[in-house]
Amino acid sequence: MATTPSRITGAEGRGIVVRGDEIDTDRIIPARFLKTITFEGLENHLFEDDRKQLKERGQTHAVDRAEFQGASVMFVGSNFGCGSSREHAPQAIARWGIKAIVGVSFAEIFSGNSTMIGLPIATAAPADVERLMAAVDADPSVKCRVDLATKTATAGPVSVPLTMPESMRSALMSGDWDATSLLVDHYEQVENVAAGLPYVSGWN
Amino acid sequence: MARTLFQKVWDAHTVRVLPNGQTQLYVGLHLVHEVTSPQAFAELRERGWPVRAPERTFATIDHIVPTRAQSRPFADAMAESMTDALERNCRDYGIKLFDLASGSQGIVHVIGPEMGLTQPGMTIACGDSHTSTHGAFGAIAFGIGTSQVRDVLASQCLALSPLKVRRIEVNGALRPGVYAKDVILTIIGALGVNGGTGYAYEYAGEVFDRMTMDERMTVCNMSIEGGARVGYVNPDRTTIEYLRGRTFVPQGAAFDKAAAWWLGMASDPGAPYDDVIRLNGADIAPTVTWGINPGQSVAVNAKLPQPDETPAGDRAGLVEALEFMGFQAGQPIAGTKINVAFIGSCTNGRLSDLREAAHVVAGHHVAKNVRALVVPGSQKVAIAAEKEGLDQIFREAGFEWRGAGCSMCLAMNPDRLEGREVCASSSNRNFKGRQGSPTGRTLLMSPAMVAAAAISGEVVDIRSFPVRETATV
Numbered sequence: 001m002a003t004t005p006s007r008i009t010g011a012e013g014r015g016i017v018v019r020g021d022e023i024d025t026d027r028i029i030p031a032r033f034l035k036t037i038t039f040e041g042l043e044n045h046l047f048e049d050d051r052k053q054l055k056e057r058g059q060t061h062a063v064d065r066a067e068f069q070g071a072s073v074m075f076v077g078s079n080f081g082c083g084s085s086r087e088h089a090p091q092a093i094a095r096w097g098i099k100a101i102v103g104v105s106f107a108e109i110f111s112g113n114s115t116m117i118g119l120p121i122a123t124a125a126p127a128d129v130e131r132l133m134a135a136v137d138a139d140p141s142v143k144c145r146v147d148l149a150t151k152t153a154t155a156g157p158v159s160v161p162l163t164m165p166e167s168m169r170s171a172l173m174s175g176d177w178d179a180t181s182l183l184v185d186h187y188e189q190v191e192n193v194a195a196g197l198p199y200v201s202g203w204n
Numbered sequence: 205m206a207r208t209l210f211q212k213v214w215d216a217h218t219v220r221v222l223p224n225g226q227t228q229l230y231v232g233l234h235l236v237h238e239v240t241s242p243q244a245f246a247e248l249r250e251r252g253w254p255v256r257a258p259e260r261t262f263a264t265i266d267h268i269v270p271t272r273a274q275s276r277p278f279a280d281a282m283a284e285s286m287t288d289a290l291e292r293n294c295r296d297y298g299i300k301l302f303d304l305a306s307g308s309q310g311i312v313h314v315i316g317p318e319m320g321l322t323q324p325g326m327t328i329a330c331g332d333s334h335t336s337t338h339g340a341f342g343a344i345a346f347g348i349g350t351s352q353v354r355d356v357l358a359s360q361c362l363a364l365s366p367l368k369v370r371r372i373e374v375n376g377a378l379r380p381g382v383y384a385k386d387v388i389l390t391i392i393g394a395l396g397v398n399g400g401t402g403y404a405y406e407y408a409g410e411v412f413d414r415m416t417m418d419e420r421m422t423v424c425n426m427s428i429e430g431g432a433r434v435g436y437v438n439p440d441r442t443t444i445e446y447l448r449g450r451t452f453v454p455q456g457a458a459f460d461k462a463a464a465w466w467l468g469m470a471s472d473p474g475a476p477y478d479d480v481i482r483l484n485g486a487d488i489a490p491t492v493t494w495g496i497n498p499g500q501s502v503a504v505n506a507k508l509p510q511p512d513e514t515p516a517g518d519r520a521g522l523v524e525a526l527e528f529m530g531f532q533a534g535q536p537i538a539g540t541k542i543n544v545a546f547i548g549s550c551t552n553g554r555l556s557d558l559r560e561a562a563h564v565v566a567g568h569h570v571a572k573n574v575r576a577l578v579v580p581g582s583q584k585v586a587i588a589a590e591k592e593g594l595d596q597i598f599r600e601a602g603f604e605w606r607g608a609g610c611s612m613c614l615a616m617n618p619d620r621l622e623g624r625e626v627c628a629s630s631s632n633r634n635f636k637g638r639q640g641s642p643t644g645r646t647l648l649m650s651p652a653m654v655a656a657a658a659i660s661g662e663v664v665d666i667r668s669f670p671v672r673e674t675a676t677v
């Protein structure tokens with residue numbers, strides 16, 4: 001995580017398609033890999049159990065497919081990142097090399113956590129997500145782009161409109177996505193609010 | 205103007221509106237545990253920031269704690285180093301830590317309420333999605349990620365966007381054998397696992413009015429499984445009486461003042477809601493999950509859904525879940541053989557849960573080939589249960605009686621499923637791999653139903669289970 005946040009306007013590169021709905025954070029990064037006091041190396045365990053189970057059945061998870069190595073934009077289904085609040089999940093995805101995620105819908109804590117680490121999360125209509133996925137599946141080498149300024153995602157010839165909360169978009173684009181510095185400013189205002197709360201100031 | 209509790213708490217804690225449109229919200233209570241905090245403390249050190257309000261910050265260890273051999277150093281070196289890091293961080297920054305030697309250690313969402321740290325009208329944050337539990341008291345409690353833990357440590361504030369409020373009204377009376385767990389599983393089943401996205405859930409109506417605080421906590425705990433980051437019940441006399449006399453609650457005249465303020469935070473009559481949902485309490489049955497998310501559940505006497513009677517959007521999920529679980533569409537859930545029974549977690553690891561379960565197991569014995577364990581949610585729960593002799597009832601019935609912690613709710617400690625084991629569990633998540641074996645299977649249900657399943661070796665309807673009435677629990 002950068003100490004001086006930068007402006008994030010989107011992402012560009014190859015795409016990776018991770019199909020399925022309700023992919024929870026236990027699947028993105030299983031709990032046993034949370035036994036760490038840093039976020040380092042989490043990318044090595046991204047989707048680990050899903051990958052192993054597919055392998056046993058002779059199939060290959062997207063993250064293991066040669067054509068998706070080095071991808072920058074991830075395409076996912078609905079309610080992606082539900083479950084545990086572990087920031088280890090977006091950390092693992094970002095550290096694997098992903099610079100933006102486009103999906104049908106995301107769990108709230110997951111999208112908040114992603115924004116906090118400068119990873120843009122955007123949604124598109126289910127049919128549009130499907131078209132983006134199909135374009136990448138058809139030719140994994142196509143250029144994919146997420147553009148926060150125009151709120152569009154492209155995958156080769158396909159271009160679709162994106163939706164994302166304005167607060168998230170402006171935080172990323174202005175470089176304010178790391179809110180800590182803003183929050184620590186003007187602490188006297190915080191103290192004023194605290195003083196107005198009887199459970200802080202005392203019940204007398 | 206009439207306001208909801210959510211709006212009142214939000215207004216009272218608003219510091220300012222940030223340039224990106226989010227609200228800077230003051231956090232009244234910050235709870236910290238070993239898993240989601242080390243990276244936050246590391247960044248604080250790196251940036252040279254102090255912890256702004258150590259007196260409003262409390263820590264415990266729960267996720268990685270072994271529930272059997274608890275002497276230090278822990279056998280698992282990584283668990284030891286995480287504990288060590290938390291101890292050092294709390295010492296360096298002057299934060300109160302409820303460690304294993306304190307007598308007050310336990311699951312963060314169990315110990316906050318039981319010590320009276322959790323109070324109505326507060327904003328509460330914790331790096332854990334089940335922080336919604338604390339909403340049972342009429343607090344607005346947010347589960348947050350590690351970067352936000354850093355924010356709260358450094359500023360005692362969060363940058364958040366306001367939520368909409370959905371009132372979920374359940375009236376009528378619950379039938380015998382139906383517990384708080386069944387109520388929330390039914391709500392999640394009805395509204396969907398992402399139905400609550402963008403909402404705070406306000407649980408209201410006769411069913412919640414009559415519930416104990418423990419039961420309200422069970423309901424609010426699982427709000428997040430329905431996609432709602434926040435869930436709450438308006439404070440009432442039940443809330444006040446629960447809090448009276450607890451360690452961190454004011455005493456004497458100050459208590460009366462506090463109680464008046466707390467009650468005043470409840471939603472006003474006529475407050476505006478973004479959505480209202482009504483359910484009938486009498487329609488709720490003992491409920492069991494059969495799939496890989498908490499919305500995939502059925503009444504214990506019902507059959508698993510068929511693909512052709514499932515909405516098109518849920519069909520792929522149904523097929524995936526059936527395949528993972530090794531179940532057939534249309535099969536009954538009752539009679540499903542289990543290998544493991546787990547009673548515990550922040551959902552159902554409180555004294556009243558253990559009482560219910562003990563009442564069921566008294567005079568029976570755990571079925572052959574079933575591994576059964578009871579893990580109290582906190583050291584205080586364990587001590588109180590032992591005083592009542594519940595540990596004896598469980599032990600005599602063939603359950604293991606463990607020390608407090610998260611245990612088999614998520615496998616970050618030695619308690620876990622092996623291989624394809626099926627576990628009847630009183631916890632909150634049935635995700636693939638959640639209980640430690642990537643192929644392990646979880647059936648969520650009330651603690652009483654877990655107890656009955658442990659005895660029977662299979663999923664059974666608690667309503668027809670022969671509870672020994674002679675049992676004195």
Ligand code: SF4
Pocket residue numbers: 266267311312313332334549550551609610613614631632
């Ligand atoms: S008991 Fe389970 S859900 Fe609750 S805090 Fe522990 S791991 Fe999380």
